[in-house]
Amino acid sequence: MKKFWIKKGIMILIFGTIAVTVFGFIVMGLWNNILVQVLSVKVISFWQALGILLLSKILFGGFHGRGSWRGSPAWKEKMKQRWDKMTPDEREKFKAEWKNRCGGRWGRFDKKDEETMMAD
Numbered sequence: 001m002k003k004f005w006i007k008k009g010i011m012i013l014i015f016g017t018i019a020v021t022v023f024g025f026i027v028m029g030l031w032n033n034i035l036v037q038v039l040s041v042k043v044i045s046f047w048q049a050l051g052i053l054l055l056s057k058i059l060f061g062g063f064h065g066r067g068s069w070r071g072s073p074a075w076k077e078k079m080k081q082r083w084d085k086m087t088p089d090e091r092e093k094f095k096a097e098w099k100n101r102c103g104g105r106w107g108r109f110d111k112k113d114e115e116t117m118m119a120d
Contacts, residue, residue: 020050020053023053024046024049024050024053025046025049027049027050027052027053028044028045028046028048028049031043031044031049031052032044
């Protein structure tokens with residue numbers, strides 16, 4: 001059993017390294033072949049391409065793999081089931097808590113927001 005996890009860890013490390021390398025070369029190639037000609041920017045190196053890739057991850061939160069809940073149909077369905085099981089008092093308490101946390105959509109929470117939540 002221990003050998004299995006060691007092999008799995010080594011494989012993840014190998015494939016992760018290959019993936020990062022390939023994505024780095026893709027970013028470098030696209031930058032150097034498109035942006036240099038279109039925007040007259042400087043040519044970048046492989047390491048700069050990896051930096052841009054990391055920066056885009058930080059700024060835009062991309063590269064979501066499994067386990068990402070955002071936009072997941074399963075997450076939405078689970079939330080709808082949970083909402084359907086709530087009593088009217090529990091729903092009001094839930095809405096009040098989220099209004100307190102987020103201020104509703106753009107600082108307000110009204111009937112339209114509830115309808116939107118139910119439609120999703």
